[in-house]
Amino acid sequence: MAKKGEQRIVIHLACTQCQERTYTSAKNKKNDSQRLELKKFCPRCRTHTAHRETK
Numbered sequence: 331m332a333k334k335g336e337q338r339i340v341i342h343l344a345c346t347q348c349q350e351r352t353y354t355s356a357k358n359k360k361n362d363s364q365r366l367e368l369k370k371f372c373p374r375c376r377t378h379t380a381h382r383e384t385k
């Protein structure tokens with residue numbers, strides 16, 4: 331369970347090509363105040379695309 335003082339928030343990772351929300355993740359608000367962008371496999375595009383953080 332979440333530790334005291336931890337600032338991890340749940341985020342969704344959406345494909346920048348088709349806007350499909352393929353992944354969910356958690357990040358530390360303090361460490362990553364900006365939007366995350368990761369290369370992930372998108373089953374809709376059937377290839378690796380950039381996925382951007384959404385709420």
Ligand SMILES: [Zn+2]
Nearest residue numbers: 345348372375
């Ligand atoms: Zn896609």
